[in-house]
Amino acid sequence: MEKTIGFVGLGNMGAPMVMSLLKAGYRVKVYNRTPEKAETVIAAGADRVEHLADVAVPGGIVITMVSNDQALEEVTIGEKGFGHKLEEGSIHLSMSTVSPETSRKLAAFHGKHNSHYVASPVFGRPDAAAAQKLFILSSGSSKAKERTKPVQEAMGQRVFDLGEDPGNANVIKLGGNFMIMAAMEAMAESFNLAEKNGIDRQVAAEVYASTLFNCTVYNGYGSMIANRRFEPAGFQLELGLKDCNLVLEEANAKQTPMPFASILHDTLLASVAKGRGKQDWSALTRIASENAGLK
Amino acid sequence: MEKTIGFVGLGNMGAPMVMSLLKAGYRVKVYNRTPEKAETVIAAGADRVEHLADVAVPGGIVITMVSNDQALEEVTIGEKGFGHKLEEGSIHLSMSTVSPETSRKLAAFHGKHNSHYVASPVFGRPDAAAAQKLFILSSGSSKAKERTKPVQEAMGQRVFDLGEDPGNANVIKLGGNFMIMAAMEAMAESFNLAEKNGIDRQVAAEVYASTLFNCTVYNGYGSMIANRRFEPAGFQLELGLKDCNLVLEEANAKQTPMPFASILHDTLLASVAKGRGKQDWSALTRIASENAGLK
Amino acid sequence: MEKTIGFVGLGNMGAPMVMSLLKAGYRVKVYNRTPEKAETVIAAGADRVEHLADVAVPGGIVITMVSNDQALEEVTIGEKGFGHKLEEGSIHLSMSTVSPETSRKLAAFHGKHNSHYVASPVFGRPDAAAAQKLFILSSGSSKAKERTKPVQEAMGQRVFDLGEDPGNANVIKLGGNFMIMAAMEAMAESFNLAEKNGIDRQVAAEVYASTLFNCTVYNGYGSMIANRRFEPAGFQLELGLKDCNLVLEEANAKQTPMPFASILHDTLLASVAKGRGKQDWSALTRIASENAGLK
Amino acid sequence: MEKTIGFVGLGNMGAPMVMSLLKAGYRVKVYNRTPEKAETVIAAGADRVEHLADVAVPGGIVITMVSNDQALEEVTIGEKGFGHKLEEGSIHLSMSTVSPETSRKLAAFHGKHNSHYVASPVFGRPDAAAAQKLFILSSGSSKAKERTKPVQEAMGQRVFDLGEDPGNANVIKLGGNFMIMAAMEAMAESFNLAEKNGIDRQVAAEVYASTLFNCTVYNGYGSMIANRRFEPAGFQLELGLKDCNLVLEEANAKQTPMPFASILHDTLLASVAKGRGKQDWSALTRIASENAGLK
Structure with a gap:
């Protein structure tokens, strides 16, 4: 089981999701473009990383919860993106609402580095996130999904498996x-x-x-x-x-x-x-x- | 309170609604164009009338539950319709799905005979009717709705008051x-x-x-x-x-x-x-x- | 060939159409609800009738050019309508824009009196009417259309035959x-x-x-x-x-x-x-x- | 006035357009991906170039008439595209049906080389092209349009000026x-x-x-x-x-x-x-x- 998880994006949704992970006993390394937004979760025990790429945990999971396709691409495969640092066996658990095409593109990118991509957008507003009541969609390789499932379950009330194509959950x-x-x-x-x-x-x-x-x-x-x-x-x-x-x-x-x-x-x-x-x-x-x- | 109620239309919806009324202690006088359809409710205690117009109870309530606007007009204001026999103070509780225009037209007709029209279509399928779980809409004069309310409640789980215009419920x-x-x-x-x-x-x-x-x-x-x-x-x-x-x-x-x-x-x-x-x-x-x- | 034609409706379209008929040598008996509107065509030689029904010419043609279905029904089969006075062999040449249903209904009415109905709406604005440049549609019984054709040709540049069903032209x-x-x-x-x-x-x-x-x-x-x-x-x-x-x-x-x-x-x-x-x-x-x- | 014109794309439309130019007295250097398609216009006097980029005439006009945005980009700014060879004062007269965005993008490309882009799609089928009856739209810088106008007029019956924004004609x-x-x-x-x-x-x-x-x-x-x-x-x-x-x-x-x-x-x-x-x-x-x- 994962012990430490990386997390990018601490907005209205991301912040309560980190709180859920902390409650469930995970260590969480967080990064947000606007550092002030990290304060609440830091106070609750999360660890701040200075550089985006440092959210990468060797062989571990990085969760992203950002505002749109462009932001997701930037934090992942942009010049300073964490994706370049994901090692073999790592998983990018991508929970933003983005297009199927973006998911397919990022899955292909990670594949080249022998790491994995699981698309995992959610249904639910910030109050549902705070109460671990999110409904969580999940698509990607079966092996990767098996590892992300307990992490997803820490944040929501139910996880739906939508198959292997990473675009499906989107x-x-x-x-x-x-x-x-x-x-x-x-x-x-x-x-x-x-x-x-x-x-x-x-x-x-x-x-x-x-x-x-x-x-x-x-x-x-x-x-x-x-x-x-x-x-x-x-x-x-x-x-x-x-x-x-x-x-x-x-x-x-x-x-x-x-x-x-x-x-x-x-x-x-x-x-x-x-x-x-x-x-x-x-x-x-x-x-x-x-x-x-x-x- | 009403003791005896007239009822026209014993289809998939009408029959279980009559059963609900019988359970609630009402006497029910029933009429159906195809007499065989009345058998179940007769066996359960309803009274069959030979002629359509005989469903009218002096000063009482007649419920209609027929298939469309045309059928409703025919049983009400057709040559043999019961509407001609509704006396002062009687109420036509019209539960079929028909147009607002038909409701307004029939309300005007009854008004001329000093009787009343309450439009009262329902949400729910036959199984909901059998379990007294219908949702019942209701529009017409306040006085008339006050009298029909206990009757409607005998057939459903909730009655919604939609105002005085008889077309509103439709x-x-x-x-x-x-x-x-x-x-x-x-x-x-x-x-x-x-x-x-x-x-x-x-x-x-x-x-x-x-x-x-x-x-x-x-x-x-x-x-x-x-x-x-x-x-x-x-x-x-x-x-x-x-x-x-x-x-x-x-x-x-x-x-x-x-x-x-x-x-x-x-x-x-x-x-x-x-x-x-x-x-x-x-x-x-x-x-x-x-x-x-x-x- | 027709010598005298009845004409009901002297609006923006009807008036120039009467002028075309006069130019072509027809006598035209005209009626309009608002008598003032008849003045121009009277001055040009048309004959005014006092009562609507008097536009009927024994065995002849009456043209109607009124504003909508309701007006057409009123002048034709209303209490004072000319339709009651159309005799055997007469033709109602109906040039207003109305519904196919109205045409079919009036055709049936005239049929009972052994007179005929030809639906004949037009394409063209008042200036086209004034210049005999209307495009004229025509549907109804072949025999009746044969008789109306020269009259229609006096008002337009081309007549299109659209079959026997009187609703077709509409x-x-x-x-x-x-x-x-x-x-x-x-x-x-x-x-x-x-x-x-x-x-x-x-x-x-x-x-x-x-x-x-x-x-x-x-x-x-x-x-x-x-x-x-x-x-x-x-x-x-x-x-x-x-x-x-x-x-x-x-x-x-x-x-x-x-x-x-x-x-x-x-x-x-x-x-x-x-x-x-x-x-x-x-x-x-x-x-x-x-x-x-x-x- | 131009004497020699480059032309890329000899399909159903391009071939008769080249014929029009020849008739008008221009020399035309032609290129087509499938060389066989050039035969008719060669027989009529056009000059074939071996390499796409050779259609460029120093300071002159190159016309493109290809099937879609992708083909246009390829022949213009692709690795072997003629666009790299257009010199100062040259004009790309782009007559294919493409998106406004493609036109704006290519205009910006040519601008960097001090050459010009005129978007000039046409209305008309191959028979209209053969008869110099095309309607020709035109947008781009006024100076460039002034020079392309006689060339366009040699191929069509009328040229419409749609302003400076190169996307407008599209x-x-x-x-x-x-x-x-x-x-x-x-x-x-x-x-x-x-x-x-x-x-x-x-x-x-x-x-x-x-x-x-x-x-x-x-x-x-x-x-x-x-x-x-x-x-x-x-x-x-x-x-x-x-x-x-x-x-x-x-x-x-x-x-x-x-x-x-x-x-x-x-x-x-x-x-x-x-x-x-x-x-x-x-x-x-x-x-x-x-x-x-x-x-």
Whole structure:
């Protein structure tokens, strides 16, 4: 079993995940571009490394949780990236939301150094991370996944094995984000029709979320959409557009027409063009309201 | 409190609802166009009436649970309809899935006879009806709803008050059916992308239904769509198209553009044109699969 | 050959059409709800009738050119409608833009009186009507069409025979209006992309209209859309929505999914919800501009 | 004035364009990857060069007419590309259909060598090229365009100046291809509705193409779509998909939602997934027919 783990990226998600690892008894070597962000986890027992590449543990695991494809490439295969220092038998457990292509590219890079790549994006917000309640997706070589599993289990409530292709976990993660956006648009259209009939939007939201759609996505976003409360942003709309673009690129590459994703893309793009990129992604529903002459 | 209740329509839903009323201690006078369908409830203690109009109880409640707008109009205001015999203070508790317009029209008709109309469609399949677990929507005059509430509670687990306009409950019911169809299309697009990446569709379905979308609709339909098992039909696709048309008519009347509903309409219409009207409505997802070159 | 023709509806189109008939040597008995509108054609030699039904010529032809389905039904089969007075062998030459269903219904009505119905909507604006340059569609029984042909030729530059089903000419007319709206949306999307790249919209419009799309629709509407000049209305947007609804109803009845028509419907509906129903129908393109953050 | 011109790419379009230049009195140095394709123009007086880079004329113009972005980059800035040999004051007149981004990238490359780039895609098929009837778009620095204009005029009937940004001409070209595809889809939906009403598709096509839409695109493609004659391919559907992807990438970069382009993308993608990538791009209309239950 691993004793020491490297960890890059101490944002809203990364920090509580490190706390979970510490609680589970791991030593954790952490690096963050902005050193101040490391303070909480250092106080809780994590070890700070000065240089990014020092997160590499000989033959061990390095976890990354950064904001996008570009950041992931930079910390891994950039000039100062830790990837150059990963030795034989090491594993890069990559938990950011990135494209399948990026995962496949990094897996190939690590393969050349006889180290491994496991794609492992998560479902769950910072509070779920803090409570070890994340749902964790996992794809990569079986041997590598066997070793990462206890580490993943220390951070979440369940780990889903999605096969050997390193891109698979990313496909499922992106598909989930697409399905959330589709649910938001569907709710908005339905709530608008209710409102135009004189029905309170919040009553409509509550009916659906307590009957047919009694689950997190409809409960949480239903209330935001009914109240048109789009700030502060839990997840920024422009990141939603980025994910939707990743979905459509993958759909294009794999010859899979996705008409709902196309509509969502046009809606997100219009939202950004109207200056709403920094609002919560549920603000994509404002277009439907405006087109109904509401608000 | 009501002692005797009239009931028209003893199909898959109506029959178990009558059973619930009998269990709760009501006397129930039943009528069904096909008399054989009444046998089970008669055996359980319901009273059969020979003529449709005889379901009317002086000053009491008549429940209808029939298949569509046309059937509802016929049993209510048709030549032999019971509506002509409803006396002052009577209530028509209309539980079928029909258009808001039909509800408004029948409410006006009953109003002329000083009787009342409460629109009360339900969420739930026959097994939920048998277990008194239906979710029951309710709209109409407050006084009438006050009287129908204990009767509705005898059949379901919760009653939602949606205001005075008799069409409101129908709007919410149709909006719910639209949201189910939207969820089905979103799942299909996501599962197809997974399959095209070599991921097992059922694994994809399970990941989503046990994490972000842990609710009835995604659990039940997710499995059907992943397995492409569209028969036997729980709810026929051509009825889904009918409901989608009702949604779009209401959306048109109320100037509420619904782009997802428009896509679903085109998809359902194509499905019917291809001869799939009698399959389960989840078969609307076959178009997305075919367009991805699958199956 | 006919000598005397009845004519109902002296609006922007009807009046110049009567003038064409007078020039061709016909006597024309005219009726208009607002008598003042008849003055010009009376001055040119037309005969005014006091009562609508008096436009009927024994065994002869009555032309109608009114604003919509409802108006057509009223003047034909309403209480005072001329249809009750059409005798054996008479022909109703119906030139308004109405639904195929209305045509089929009126054809059946006339059939009961042994008179005939020829659906005959036109392509062309008032200036084309004034110059006898209309394109005239024609559907109905062959015998009736044979008799109406010289009359139609007196008003237009070409008559297209579309078969025996009286609804056919209306289907083609509605399909044409749909194609115009589709062309407008396509131009708008393309011009917006050009504008966002710093290209003058009018230059873009001119390039397309003088090369690939050198025809009336792209020339005329291209310039309006490039300049965003939507008033005065040549054809009101709310009438465009009406026609789009007729297209979609027919598409639904005939199981013909029309995804472009669905998008146009949502766009027109949003335009009306935003208060643009009285602008020219080319104002449907404002939604695309707004969604690109333009204007 | 130029006396000698270099020319790369002697396909269906390039060969007749070289013939036009020869007729106009230019000397033309030609290169083609497959030497046999050069034979006709050699016989007509063109000079063959052995090595690609030898098409460069000191201070002169090199025209490229190749199949896609990748081929253009290869012949220009690839290892053996002529771009490395363009001297001060030379002009690359780039007439292929490529993305605005490729044009901007190559313009920047040439700029470093003090040579110039003029983007100059064309509208017109091989027969138009043979008859000097091409419509020629042109964007780049004014000085360079001044010099290329007589050369362009030798190959076409009109040259459109689209400004200084080298990407502009490509934007207009792509927008035109998008508008052609939109017109094809609109025709298909309309013809299908006609066919479902029992109207001959070819009659419908003829009505539209001889009235409202009397222009090349509707005449030519209308007949192909009405007859469902999709082979041999004038322009392959998979190239249409490529262009549609370029449109959507540019639309995404410029925050310009294009709902019709999104629908066309999904339709083209489905067509390729169904194995129709080598058919004429008008075969995109088969999806609409199939969805209507038509052959």
